[in-house]
Amino acid sequence: MTVGIVGYGNLGRGVESAIRQNPDIQLEAIFTRRNPESVTAGTRMVSISDIEEYKGKIDVMILCGGSATDLPEQGPELSKMFNTVDSFDTHARIPEYFDKVDSSARSGGNVSVISTGWDPGLFSLNRLLAEAVLPEGNEYTFWGKGVSQGHSDAIRRVKGVKNGVQYTIPREEAVEKVRSGSNPELSTREKHLRECFVVAEEGADKDAITNEIKTMPNYFADYNTVVHFISEDELRAEHSRIPHGGNVLRSGKTGENSTQIVEFSLKLDSNPEFTASVLVAYARAVYRMAQAGDKGAKTVFDVPYGLLSPKSAEELRKQLL
Amino acid sequence: MTVGIVGYGNLGRGVESAIRQNPDIQLEAIFTRRNPESVTAGTRMVSISDIEEYKGKIDVMILCGGSATDLPEQGPELSKMFNTVDSFDTHARIPEYFDKVDSSARSGGNVSVISTGWDPGLFSLNRLLAEAVLPEGNEYTFWGKGVSQGHSDAIRRVKGVKNGVQYTIPREEAVEKVRSGSNPELSTREKHLRECFVVAEEGADKDAITNEIKTMPNYFADYNTVVHFISEDELRAEHSRIPHGGNVLRSGKTGENSTQIVEFSLKLDSNPEFTASVLVAYARAVYRMAQAGDKGAKTVFDVPYGLLSPKSAEELRKQLL
Numbered sequence: 108m109t110v111g112i113v114g115y116g117n118l119g120r121g122v123e124s125a126i127r128q129n130p131d132i133q134l135e136a137i138f139t140r141r142n143p144e145s146v147t148a149g150t151r152m153v154s155i156s157d158i159e160e161y162k163g164k165i166d167v168m169i170l171c172g173g174s175a176t177d178l179p180e181q182g183p184e185l186s187k188m189f190n191t192v193d194s195f196d197t198h199a200r201i202p203e204y205f206d207k208v209d210s211s212a213r214s215g216g217n218v219s220v221i222s223t224g225w226d227p228g229l230f231s232l233n234r235l236l237a238e239a240v241l242p243e244g245n246e247y248t249f250w251g252k253g254v255s256q257g258h259s260d261a262i263r264r265v266k267g268v269k270n271g272v273q274y275t276i277p278r279e280e281a282v283e284k285v286r287s288g289s290n291p292e293l294s295t296r297e298k299h300l301r302e303c304f305v306v307a308e309e310g311a312d313k314d315a316i317t318n319e320i321k322t323m324p325n326y327f328a329d330y331n332t333v334v335h336f337i338s339e340d341e342l343r344a345e346h347s348r349i350p351h352g353g354n355v356l357r358s359g360k361t362g363e364n365s366t367q368i369v370e371f372s373l374k375l376d377s378n379p380e381f382t383a384s385v386l387v388a389y390a391r392a393v394y395r396m397a398q399a400g401d402k403g404a405k406t407v408f409d410v411p412y413g414l415l416s417p418k419s420a421e422e423l424r425k426q427l428l
Numbered sequence: 429m430t431v432g433i434v435g436y437g438n439l440g441r442g443v444e445s446a447i448r449q450n451p452d453i454q455l456e457a458i459f460t461r462r463n464p465e466s467v468t469a470g471t472r473m474v475s476i477s478d479i480e481e482y483k484g485k486i487d488v489m490i491l492c493g494g495s496a497t498d499l500p501e502q503g504p505e506l507s508k509m510f511n512t513v514d515s516f517d518t519h520a521r522i523p524e525y526f527d528k529v530d531s532s533a534r535s536g537g538n539v540s541v542i543s544t545g546w547d548p549g550l551f552s553l554n555r556l557l558a559e560a561v562l563p564e565g566n567e568y569t570f571w572g573k574g575v576s577q578g579h580s581d582a583i584r585r586v587k588g589v590k591n592g593v594q595y596t597i598p599r600e601e602a603v604e605k606v607r608s609g610s611n612p613e614l615s616t617r618e619k620h621l622r623e624c625f626v627v628a629e630e631g632a633d634k635d636a637i638t639n640e641i642k643t644m645p646n647y648f649a650d651y652n653t654v655v656h657f658i659s660e661d662e663l664r665a666e667h668s669r670i671p672h673g674g675n676v677l678r679s680g681k682t683g684e685n686s687t688q689i690v691e692f693s694l695k696l697d698s699n700p701e702f703t704a705s706v707l708v709a710y711a712r713a714v715y716r717m718a719q720a721g722d723k724g725a726k727t728v729f730d731v732p733y734g735l736l737s738p739k740s741a742e743e744l745r746k747q748l749l
């Protein structure tokens with residue numbers, strides 16, 4: 108099967124690299140809004156304005172643009188011409204995005220799996236599974252330890268801040284309480300800590316910066332927040348990776364009074380590379396659903412796991428069941 | 429939708445109780461090989477020899493017999509007449525069992541999902557998912573802490589043993605090594621401990637019992653095994669629950685050298701009640717697949733998670749994605 112990548116940032120580069128681990132998938136071209144000649148890659152770079160010429164030549168387009176402005180346009184547009192897969196992650200806007208992509212994919216006779224990745228994506232799957240198996244219970248999601256782009260951006264907008272990175276950190280005592288089966292009520296503050304590494308501008312008022320961060324509504328005010336000031340060199344050396352992860356737990360009751368705990372967790376050195384790996388596995392499923400004559404938008408909830416693997420159904424039953 | 433339960437041991441009772449947590453599922457009857465009048469339950473008890481009279485009246489039969497002798501007969505037999513779901517768990521014989529159930533389910537125009545539960549079942553799903561997303565990596569499964577029926581039976585066959593229970597216990601240091609991403613090579617002995625609680629017969633030679641257990645090939649010889657002698661009362665008081673659980677981990681590499689860890693784990697107070705809860709969720713999926721015109725044997729790999737939940741696709745996208 109052949110695929111194309113649309114958008115060549117961290118995620119697109121991760122997809123390019125993930126495809127090398129999947130010998131049944133061939134990368135045909137990378138589509139970019141930049142001048143394709145200005146971008147160096149091991150793959151043919153093509154201007155996104157020429158993408159229509161690839162209709163019929165690429166089985167699945169892997170959309171690697173951002174959820175704020177790229178995907179809301181590209182998803183509906185490209186699913187008219189191609190089977191697509193994306194990691195649209197604005198939770199609140201998923202129903203609306205699904206409807207748009209569904210109607211354009213149907214009009215083009217294509218299959219589009221939206222909102223893969225890990226949250227939404229693998230975390231959502233585990234929420235659904237655990238809730239279906241344990242209808243009486245509570246669900247808990249913890250994120251981190253990892254870099255939150257939204258919170259890092261918020262720090263960088265503070266006056267006197269030159270650069271900064273924010274880590275979301277689950278509070279281990281809260282995770283352990285859930286694992287113990289005690290079904291705790293946990294406040295926002297009890298679930299996560301926020302740790303900030305900030306590079307201040309020359310002569311900036313560090314106390315004022317700390318105060319502005321810690322009291323920032325929506326982002327930090329409801330949390331215990333720690334602020335460290337470091338140098339630009341230190342930030343580059345120690346905080347340029349993009350780790351992330353988290354835990355989805357469900358604590359349920361069955362029978363007379365049995366506690367049953369289901370947990371799914373991720374510990375990721377590279378958030379974009381992992382999301383990219385999920386996208387590639389779902390691209391395989393998109394291809395197979397399209398081959399089978401399926402049409403329209405789908406989510407991870409509609410895709411049987413067997414379609415994600417290069418192995419045949421017989422091999423899977425023999426080796427993995 | 430209406431269901432029946434075939435077999436009324438620990439698992440069948442667990443299913444009866446799980447159905448009470450799922451208001452969209454109605455339990456019609458429980459089928460038993462015993463004299464139905466000798467069994468007390470909150471549901472109509474029917475002799476299994478009369479099961480054919482329920483053809484067309486029950487949407488899905490939930491098969492709760494054992495994998496050694498019950499299911500190899502009942503699976504192929506009943507899938508001619510009914511949609512079925514089971515937790516057949518003899519890993520090595522799954523391909524053969526699948527083929528038999530597939531041909532009889534097709535001949536009857538029914539859908540049969542085999543080998544649900546947690547291993548095979550939810551653990552298998554997580555092995556497949558993690559391998560598809562992280563093709564370069566290693567998979568590790570740890571079982572426990574939990575009661576192994578096979579090992580408990582083996583203890584009880586030792587001369588001088590009146591009763592006994594065996595716990596399989598994952599070695600925490602091995603689990604932590606895997607979580608660290610170091611991709612360790614782990615021997616059988618390094619992965620699990622075996623702890624035995626034994627009630628000896630009056631005057632039995634306890635050293636001889638201990639020695640026979642610890643050196644028993646296949647069951648204990650390759651492990652560090654601890655043997656405790658306790659009284660029958662103590663066994664009943666402290667060891668009559670059937671806890672289990674375990675962890676499926678995959679430690680993979682992406683990009684230049686990023687370590688990515690995916691973990692799924694269960695901590696179960698009651699192994700049969702949890703397996704029963706999984707069976708009931710998959711019974712819902714069987715019903716829906718049959719409604720959609722699907723036929724033949726399926727495994728958990730063929731069932732999209734969306735079919736497990738009583739919620740509609742729209743609700744799932746809005747609430748859980």
